[in-house]
Amino acid sequence: MSNYIGKPLSRVDGVAKVTGKAKYAAEFDAPDLTYGYVVSSTITKGRITHIETSEALSLPGVLSVITHENRPKIAWLDMSYKDQDAPPGSPFRPLRDNKISYSGQPIALVVAETFELARYAASLIRVDYREAPHETNLDTNLHRARKPKSGLASLLKPPPPKPRGNFDEVYAASPAKVEGRYSHSPEHHNPMEMFASTVVYEKDGKLTIYDKTQGAQNSQLYVTQAFNMSFSDVRVISPFVGGAFGSGLRPQYQLFLAVMAARELKRSVRVTLTRQQMFTFGHRPATIQNIALGADSNGKINAIYHDAVGETSQFEDYTEIVPTWSPMIYPAENVTLDYKIVPLDVFTPLDMRAPGGVTGVPAIETAIDEMAYELGIDPLELRLINYSDRNMAEDKPFSSKELRECFRQGAERFGWAKRNPKPGSMRDGHNLIGWGMSTGMWEANQMPARAEAVLTVNGKLRVTSATADIGTGTYTIMTQIAADTLGMPMEDVLFKLGDSDMPLAPIEGGSWTAATVGSAVKVVCEELGRKLFKLAQKIPGSPLAKAKWDDVEFVDKHIRLKQNPAAAVSLQQAVDQNGGAAVWQKSTSLPAMMKQKNYSRAAHSAVFVEVMVDEDLGTIRVTRAVSAIAGGKILNPKTARSQIIGGMVWGISKALEEESVMDHTIGRFMNHSLAEYHVPVNADIHDLDVIFVEEHDDIVNPLGVKGLGEIGIVGMPAAIANAVFHATGKRIRELPITLDKIL
Structure with missing residues (x-):
């Protein structure tokens, strides 16, 4: 029975956003955090003949200036830089060599103890180029x-x-x-939030990355491939995105540079692009x-x-x-x-x-x-x-x-x-x-997606999927779907997203998230409901003992007979029947391709x-x-x-x-x-x-x-x-x- 779907409800994440509790990629802190500032090319095409970094490095508090000359080894194969939205061709590799392919290309990263120091040090770097003729005019x-x-x-x-x-x-x-x-x-997209990555370097070399992205798992895929790391060593988190409109579908170069610096210095690093640098990709x-x-x-x-x-x-x-x-x-x-x-x-x-x-x-x-x-x-x-x-x-x-x-x-x-x-x-x-x-x-x-649903021992529903919410209301509609499917009040339902550790979801784009992740949420809650129904039937003297699945409905935190609403078992009673443990389900939703x-x-x-x-x-x-x-x-x-x-x-x-x-x-x-x-x-x-x-x-x-x-x-x-x-x-x-x- 539907109580929430189709209703004009306010966003469940609205209060967090208007009170400042919602944290974005550049707002997560870490002990001994350092700051990276990107140096951009001033020519459109050619090669770097010399890059002078000594004056920047002489400043107290400047930790490193990474260029194509001293960067760590990086993967060479094109496939190592592919992501879920990559077109055919050879993806861009920041600091790969001295070649300049477009104006504003990142050519160095200055890392310092403060953002202001990194920015100032970047202004001291001197670059000599050998320019080549360029073509940027489509019409001609x-x-x-x-x-x-x-x-x-x-x-x-x-x-x-x-x-x-x-x-x-x-x-x-x-x-x-x-x-x-x-x-x-x-x-250009020009979202309010600039692109940023906060890479937290753990003692064992693992990375926790707070990234501005429309797909945490896409950023994880990119990092693990480019730096030859295992998926278990890289976790990407992106609970809120301050607008993206497609610009976050592909990992942007600040992510690559922040990861490179963190691994090289064995320190946590944050790299944030300026508004001007937001015009240097896509x-x-x-x-x-x-x-x-x-x-x-x-x-x-x-x-x-x-x-x-x-x-x-x-x-x-x-x-x-x-x-x-x-x-x-x-x-x-x-x-x-x-x-x-x-x-x-x-x-x-x-x-x-x-x-x-x-x-x-x-x-x-x-x-x-x-x-x-x-x-x-x-x-x-x-x-x-x-x-x-x-x-x-x-x-x-x-x-x-x-x-x-x-x-x-x-x-x-x-x-x-x-x-x-x-x-x-x-x-x-x-x-x-x-x-x-x-x-x-x-x-x-509609794309394939997975979701996980857990009814806790205190009768609260927790649903997760690794999708994103770029301001479209994903948190809210997924909460509505879950609440309706299991007949629960929305205040007892928590939907979480934006974490690569969560069940698989595609990048959030193409207007497919409601259909894709929404279907996964509906499926997982229905399958969790079947488990709860079976537990309810095992309760001594259960009024549902002889009922079939099609005979029942989930309403007001109860499983009840459609023909006799008084014959009901509460969801709390059902989970209590599980031996003191939460009831858990993970499910996959696939497009009905034969039907479509x-x-x-x-x-x-x-x-x-x-x-x-x-x-x-x-x-x-x-x-x-x-x-x-x-x-x-x-x-x-x-x-x-x-x-x-x-x-x-x-x-x-x-x-x-x-x-x-x-x-x-x-x-x-x-x-x-x-x-x-x-x-x-x-x-x-x-x-x-x-x-x-x-x-x-x-x-x-x-x-x-x-x-x-x-x-x-x-x-x-x-x-x-x-x-x-x-x-x-x-x-x-x-x-x-x-x-x-x-x-």
Whole structure:
């Protein structure tokens, strides 16, 4: 019987976060802790010819300066540096040699008794380089685009499907055509918490590591491989993460450097990156797309061409799913897709909230809006004309798809029917008003995971899994699932995560954690419940002695007969029957692949946006927006709404503000601070509304949930761009839409 699932409950970790009790990677202390400060390269490509460290080493309290010249031996094989999210190629190895592959590359680590001393000593290091020509501009290197190398990563990021039908012929004959080039600049994650690793060196050489990561076991895997250590000698703990958005999916270089220093000095070491150094690893790659659409006179899309070219590093082939979203949303019979990458002298890009989706979906959704104007059909009506219950990229039906209802409820809430379709026709004083809309889509995946559940001798439930909570509410929804499954009050349930010693869980990303770890929590609590039921039956005179499992339910800390609630045994009585010991269970949850294989699984959204554009200054405000979400069963409407609102805010940011600006002459990102890398502030955010459309899905996973971390952002940029066109008559295909492009 459900008491908590579906209820808008406050976060169980909320008090710890607002009172400062929640501790992050750089806040854990250790006896005799030392501090490391990273020295970054000042060139983009070339070699170090000399590095002078004597002045830094002469300072009292400076313990070591580690460079490529004096570093300990490190593993040589590529596989030693692979992690759960590594793309094909040769992963970066800090301090491997004197070669410089990108601007800001770590070239030394200063370790001192205080952070301030380490930072000052780092400023005294002198480096001579032999520079080499570099290439960092995607636009001027498109002629070097090539297909990505294949690897294990292609299982999660498959290449576009092969061409279907005859695009060229059908497009040429189509009465309505649209084509355009769509692009966006690089972007950086910029979470509030900087990357840090506190490595505690134990007397026996074992390491306890407090790391900022979206997967404690992923960091453990990386450290044990790179330093040839056993898993039993490395424990990684990460109970709280101050934002990550994908930047914590891969171990970052401060972890490697902190471990190296701790093992070399046999001391505990903390390495924290600066905000500027947060721009020296991973980013959403600059991407250029070309789209051509053909439609008949009734608005049916009959031909789609969509290609994309993204940047990657010289040493790894980072890829995203970009053009494939087009046939996933629109069921054209004639489709040609292509995706290529250009290796540049930058660090390997990194998954960033809705990777590929928030690149590909805005492009196709802007093109669809252009087609609506070409045909003189309302943009919402055009999407309904081309509605499909099949994912044509896979040629499978969706396990569930309530997008049509998203369109209806979202349009009604927004007031879409009152829209004057003519661009520039709606205004308020000197402000032009525009209304735009978009479809959103994100895959609903489930991964294998394990969980452990223990009912203690005092009747409290403890559940653990080595997942992460990057601020999404994982602690809370897992507590809800466990409490509901065993009919217990939430205050008697403690869910713990973020420790590599806990049961196996994948990195927290891809919007799959609720489905993946939630399913594991449900399974382990059900199996623990079976053990408790058997113990309850053994109690002398038990009213459940002859009952079957299907006859009972767990309610109010009791196991009781469904047909006779008075016939019950308390959970405390059941655990008392276990001879004074807690009742323990560890279980594995696997995707029901045979059940899922014939279906495509995804969350969907319909986004409606109003903008006001100052016709004199070109400034844009998103004055209101409505997102209608079909995301399966909503476990907690309060935390779920926060996820969607966060995605909507980021969608505004992506559409209007965010870009990492590189000076290609020197190959360096120039706006590497929160003063110059623009993200929305409170004054930028106005009326944001979220609707959760009821959606039942018993195929997607045992809980019927679909992840919400990314569906909130994918539809926003196009809805904003389309609204800007409606307001101004200017079609901007390059994000972000800054005022210079409007003027």
